[in-house]
Amino acid sequence: MREKLMRFMQGRYGVDELSRFLSIASLVLIVLELLTRRAIFGALVWAIFIYIYFRMFSKNYMKRQQENQKFLTARYKWKTKWYNFKKDMRQRKDYHIYKCPQCGQKIRIPRGKGKIAIRCPKCYIEFVKRS
Numbered sequence: 001m002r003e004k005l006m007r008f009m010q011g012r013y014g015v016d017e018l019s020r021f022l023s024i025a026s027l028v029l030i031v032l033e034l035l036t037r038r039a040i041f042g043a044l045v046w047a048i049f050i051y052i053y054f055r056m057f058s059k060n061y062m063k064r065q066q067e068n069q070k071f072l073t074a075r076y077k078w079k080t081k082w083y084n085f086k087k088d089m090r091q092r093k094d095y096h097i098y099k100c101p102q103c104g105q106k107i108r109i110p111r112g113k114g115k116i117a118i119r120c121p122k123c124y125i126e127f128v129k130r131s
Contacts, residue, residue, distance in 0.1 A: 012057050013064040018071040019055055022048050096131050 026048040033041035058064055088097055095108045100120040107118055113131040120126075 011059055013055060013059070013061055015056060016064070016068045017075075018068045019052050021071065021075075022052050026052075096129070098129055100125060101127055 026045045029041045029045045029048070032038075033045065055064055055067070091097065091108065095110055098107050098109060098118065099105065100107060100123060102125045103120060103123040105120055105122040107120060109116070109118060109129065109131045111131055115128060115130050117126050117128050
């Protein structure tokens with residue numbers, strides 16, 4: 001039986017990161033459906049499962065890889081934004097983080113120094129802020 005399944009899946013796309021994410025999203029929707037008793041979540045779960053199996057059994061490698069690459073790019077953007085947000089929150093206790101009014105460069109200034117003139121390391125404009 002395993003050999004038949006392996007022969008059937010030969011030349012098909014299979015499972016990738018997008019499929020794994022959609023599987024987890026469908027599990028979350030199942031839990032939401034159980035908690036809220038809303039039929040819309042059940043319909044979404046079925047739509048996601050159909051899409052997952054469509055992608056898994058597809059023979060169009062290029063299209064599925066492009067979809068997966070778009071997902072990975074979007075996930076990378078969100079992860080870096082989240083990482084930068086967490087890093088900024090950790091540094092808030094000891095530093096002020098200002099943006100340059102001209103170029104938007106982030107500049108980290110230690111707290112408790114009073115009113116100081118700050119020079120942007122990127123565009124060399126000087127502006128005054130409290131630290």
